[in-house]
Every structure is written in C-alpha cells, then in structure tokens.
Amino acid sequence: MSPAARFRALPLRSRLALLVTVAVAVAVAGVAVVSWFMVRTQLKGQLDSSLRSTNASAQANQTLPQLGCREQVPGAIVNNLSAQVQIVLPTGGRCWVDGKNTLPVTGYDLEVARGERGPVLYDGHTTDGTPVRVYTQPVNVTGPVGGSVAISVAKPLADIDKPLSTLAWVLLFVCGVGVVGAGAAGLWVARTGLRPVDELTGAVEHIARTEDLTVQIPHDGDDEIARLSRSFNSMTAALASSQERQAQLIADAGHELRTPLTSLRTNIELLARSEETGRAIPPEDRKELLASVKAQMTELAALIGDLQELSRPDAAPPARLEVVALHEIAQSALSRARLRGPELDFASDLEPWYVRGEAAALERAVVNVLDNAVKFSPPGGSVEVSLRAGELTxxxxGPGVPADDLPHVFERFWRSPSARALPGSGLGLSIVARTAQRAGGTAELRAPADGGPGTEALLRIPGAPAPPPAGRPDPAEAGRPSVVPDQ
Structure with a gap:
C-alpha cells in the first residue's frame, strides 16, 4: 500500500492531528533553520569586524626590525592580539609575529603581499589543523626587509562554532517540544472540531438502526458544522414527511380499493352461489349484476392507473418530452367527454397552443378536468371549454366547491363531502396538478369570475401559439428561464 493510500486509510481525526503536527513541525523547523543561519551570519560578521579592527600593522613594524624576519618559536613574544599573526613576504616567506601556531601561506596571501589584490577574508586552518578565519591585508613596514608585505591575522572559528552548536541544540529541543505540543494540540482540535460530526454520525447510525426520523441534531452558530447539522435535520424532516405521505397513500389506497373489491366480491359470490345451488338469477337482475361487476372492474383499473401515475417520483425526468399541440389534445379529450356526458351541452373555443411535455400525461390531465366537470354538472347543463394564450379553462x-374546500382539492384521495357518493378515486385533480407542474405550469380550481354557479378549472402551461421552425428553440420552452419563445 502506498503512503498516500495508508494516509487515506487513517481515521479523519488522526489525519487532522497528523496534518496539524506536520504543519507546525515544518513551520518550527523553518524558523529554527532561519534563526540558526541568521545568528551564524551575525557572529561571522562580528568576527570579521574584529579581524579588520586588529592593529596588526603596528605589531609588524615592531617585529620585523627585532627578528630580521626569522621564524621564531611560538611564545617568544607576548600574545597581545588574542590571534595568530604572521607576515607574508612577496617571495612566499613568512615571519611569525604572535599566537600559538603559524599559518600556511596561501595564494590569497601571496597576491596581497605582491600588491595584486586588496585585503581578503577567507576560512583556513593553522599548521596543526585548527579551523580559523583569516584576514590578510597589505602593509608597509620599516627595517632591514622593509617594504610592501602582507600581514595575516587569524582567529579560531571555535569562537562562533561553539555558540552555534549550543544554539542548534537549543533549537532542536524547542522543535521537539513544539512538535509534541503541536501533536497534542492537533489531536485536541480534531476531537473538539469533529465532535459535532461524531454526533451526526451517531444520529445517522441511530436512524439506520431504529428508522426513527424524529432525531434532531442541536446546532449553534453559522459555521460549516452548523449548516451541516441544519441540512441533516431538514433531510430527516423531509424523509419523515415522505414516509408519512407514503403511509397515508397506502392507507388511502387500501381504503379506496376496499369498496370496489367488496362490491366486486359480493357480486361474484352471488353469481357463484347461483351456479352452485342451481337457482337461476332473474335475467334483469343478472344483467344488472354483470354491469355492476364491469363497472367495478373499470373503477379498479382507473384507480390502479392513477396510483401508477402518482407513484412516479416528482424529481424524475419525464419519460418522453416532445412538442405537442395542446389544442388538439383538448379537442380529443373533449370528444371523450361528450361520450361520457351525452346529455350535456359542450361549448369550446380552442386557440392553437404548442407546449413541451408528455402527450399522454397531458391528455390524461385534460380528460380528468373534463371528467370532473361532467361529474358535477346537472342533467342538461353546459360545460364551457376555452384555450387562450396557454390557459385552458x-x-x-354544478353546485361548485365551497371556499373552505378549495385549498384541499388537489390533495391525494381528498373528496368533498358532497362528492363522496359519486364515482371516483379522489386522485384525478392530484394528477392534473402534478402533470401541470412537470410541464412547467400550474393548475387552479376557483369560483367563476362572473359569480355564477359552478366551478372553473384553469390549467396554465407555458408554450407558444406556433410550432418551432427547424433549427429554432422550442416555443414550448416559453416561461422557462433559459429559452425565449417565438411570438
């Protein structure tokens, strides 16, 4: 397993603590390294300044006349400079002046002694291998071998190496303490920051185990965790509402199915008993019985079809979208309504209107609206149908719908007290509202604008009065945010 895979396999709390620790460790190490180099530069600068300020030329003017530039044994002259000092001649010879050890003559020294370059600073070592910092400068001396020479002054690098070594150990200790502290702080931060996530996890596990959707997670503030908690509470509330609606749908469907099934069972039992006992049912009664069986089967088929339509998720995309002529759909539905209400007078005024949607679903919705009008119209009454600018009325x-009942007419299985004796499942208007919404429109039931008897059903679906030309956007997209219809 790769390091990245192993890291991803760690718990989130461990990953956060590890990331905090690494981040702090890198920051502390960076500060320590920068500090060490800054101190080293400062100490080296101070050492260079002290070498430059050493009055070695006066010592050289005293030493050359006395020694005649002969190498002397260390210690022959008192060390007044706290450094190794020697004179370098242009010929490559050297004269020891002061200090415990002599210095090897380098190319830098010869170039300075011969006047080929100015003063120079470099790292070197004494003849016994002690690391030193050397400063060589040209001087003019008097005496038997007077003239232009170079004088080299060296001080041991131990003067800065020892403090730097001590500083390195101190910084290393501070880094160690910082990393350990960062790890502890990171673990504490991870535990504290992820406590709401732990609560959320516990709530999810509880819901998965008990299916209790009433669990709510407390939330304070407006940070990401609080927003996540509110979103989770909203989700559980939506799930609880969906579960409640599902249970209500099942209960209502069972209640609606019980009546036609009970009637169907009774009629079939009567027919079966007649066959078993040999007692014939009178022809008129048998005809009515079979008609009742047929009506109950038709009602069951319609109810099952309505349930199948309502079982489709609201968020699911339509099965097939196409540009359809709403006025033609309304004309076809009107023809079917005339067959179901032959005693009624139908008046229609249908202007062309093209929409984008499912032709079968739209026709079912219009049929449901017309069936509702047929059902509640008195014998010999009239039904007026109009389609203008995308509004089907x-x-x-009939008797109309009480104002208190209007907010409930589109609810599933809801039926007004006056309509409970009439055939129907209470799902027709629910399907109308759902179809209109999926097509981008609305459905409404209201009292007539003229104040007369009856009810007006309005179905508004966005579209256009003409089909789209080839290569042009759908006119049925009118009213949608991203499409401009042809007008």
Whole structure:
C-alpha cells in the first residue's frame, strides 16, 4: 500500500492531528533553520569586524626590525592580539609575529603581499589543523626587509562554532517540544472540531438502526458544522414527511380499493352461489349484476392507473418530452367527454397552443378536468371549454366547491363531502396538478369570475401559439428561464 493510500486509510481525526503536527513541525523547523543561519551570519560578521579592527600593522613594524624576519618559536613574544599573526613576504616567506601556531601561506596571501589584490577574508586552518578565519591585508613596514608585505591575522572559528552548536541544540529541543505540543494540540482540535460530526454520525447510525426520523441534531452558530447539522435535520424532516405521505397513500389506497373489491366480491359470490345451488338469477337482475361487476372492474383499473401515475417520483425526468399541440389534445379529450356526458351541452373555443411535455400525461390531465366537470354538472347543463394564450379553462354549472374546500382539492384521495357518493378515486385533480407542474405550469380550481354557479378549472402551461421552425428553440420552452419563445 502506498503512503498516500495508508494516509487515506487513517481515521479523519488522526489525519487532522497528523496534518496539524506536520504543519507546525515544518513551520518550527523553518524558523529554527532561519534563526540558526541568521545568528551564524551575525557572529561571522562580528568576527570579521574584529579581524579588520586588529592593529596588526603596528605589531609588524615592531617585529620585523627585532627578528630580521626569522621564524621564531611560538611564545617568544607576548600574545597581545588574542590571534595568530604572521607576515607574508612577496617571495612566499613568512615571519611569525604572535599566537600559538603559524599559518600556511596561501595564494590569497601571496597576491596581497605582491600588491595584486586588496585585503581578503577567507576560512583556513593553522599548521596543526585548527579551523580559523583569516584576514590578510597589505602593509608597509620599516627595517632591514622593509617594504610592501602582507600581514595575516587569524582567529579560531571555535569562537562562533561553539555558540552555534549550543544554539542548534537549543533549537532542536524547542522543535521537539513544539512538535509534541503541536501533536497534542492537533489531536485536541480534531476531537473538539469533529465532535459535532461524531454526533451526526451517531444520529445517522441511530436512524439506520431504529428508522426513527424524529432525531434532531442541536446546532449553534453559522459555521460549516452548523449548516451541516441544519441540512441533516431538514433531510430527516423531509424523509419523515415522505414516509408519512407514503403511509397515508397506502392507507388511502387500501381504503379506496376496499369498496370496489367488496362490491366486486359480493357480486361474484352471488353469481357463484347461483351456479352452485342451481337457482337461476332473474335475467334483469343478472344483467344488472354483470354491469355492476364491469363497472367495478373499470373503477379498479382507473384507480390502479392513477396510483401508477402518482407513484412516479416528482424529481424524475419525464419519460418522453416532445412538442405537442395542446389544442388538439383538448379537442380529443373533449370528444371523450361528450361520450361520457351525452346529455350535456359542450361549448369550446380552442386557440392553437404548442407546449413541451408528455402527450399522454397531458391528455390524461385534460380528460380528468373534463371528467370532473361532467361529474358535477346537472342533467342538461353546459360545460364551457376555452384555450387562450396557454390557459385552458373548463367551466361547469354544478353546485361548485365551497371556499373552505378549495385549498384541499388537489390533495391525494381528498373528496368533498358532497362528492363522496359519486364515482371516483379522489386522485384525478392530484394528477392534473402534478402533470401541470412537470410541464412547467400550474393548475387552479376557483369560483367563476362572473359569480355564477359552478366551478372553473384553469390549467396554465407555458408554450407558444406556433410550432418551432427547424433549427429554432422550442416555443414550448416559453416561461422557462433559459429559452425565449417565438411570438
């Protein structure tokens, strides 16, 4: 397993603590290294300054006349400079002046002694191998061998190496303490910061184990964790509502199915008993019985179809979207409504209107609206249907819907007290509202604008009065944010 894979395999708390520790360790190490180099530069600068300020030329003017530039044994002259000092002649010879050890003559020294370059600073070593910092400068001396020579002054690098070594150990100790402290702080921060996540995890596990959607996570503030908690609470509330609606749908469906099934079972039992006992049912009664069985089967089929339509998720995309002529769909639905209400007078005024949607679903919705008008129209009454600018209006002249019931007419299985004796499942208007919403429109049921009897059903679906030309956007996209319809 690669290091990255092993890192991802760690718990989130461990990863956060490790990241904090590494970040602090890198920062502390960076500060320590920069500090060490800054101190080293400062100490080296101070050492160079002290070498430059050493009055070695006066010592050389005293030494050359006395010694005649002969190498002397160390210690022959008192060390007044706290450094190794020697004179370098242009010929490459040297005269020891002061200090415990002599210095090898380098090319830098010869170039300075011969006047080929100015003063120079460099790292070197004494004849016994002691590291030193050397400063060589040209001087003019008097005496038997007077003239232009170079004088080299050296001080041991131990003067800065020892403090730097001590500083390095101190910084290393500080880094260690910082890393350990960062690890502890990172673990504490990870535990504290992830405590709400732990609570969220516990809540999710509790819901998965008990299916209890009433669990709510407390949240304070407006940070990311609080937003996550609020989102989780909203999700559980939506799931609880969905679960409740599902349970209500099942209960309502069972209640609606019980009535036609009970009637169907009773009729079939009567027919079966007649066959078993040999007692014939009168022809008229048998005809009515079979008609009732047929009606109950039709009602069951319609109810199952409505349930299948409502079982589709609201967020699911339509099965097939196409540009359809809403006025043609309304005309076809009107023809079917005339067959179901032959005693009614239908008046229609349908202007061309093209929409984008599912043709079958739209036709079902219009049929449901017309069936509702047929159902509540009195014998010999009239139904007025109009389609203008994408607004389909169906007006009946029945008893109307009480104002208190209007907010509930699009609820599933809801039926007004006056309609419970009439055939129907209570799902027709729910399907109308759902179809209109999926097509980008709205559905509404209201009292007539003229104050007369009856009810007006309005179905508004965005579109255009003409189909789209080839290569042009759909006119049915009118009313949608991203499409401008042809007008």
């Amino acid at each position: 169906v007006r009946d002249h």
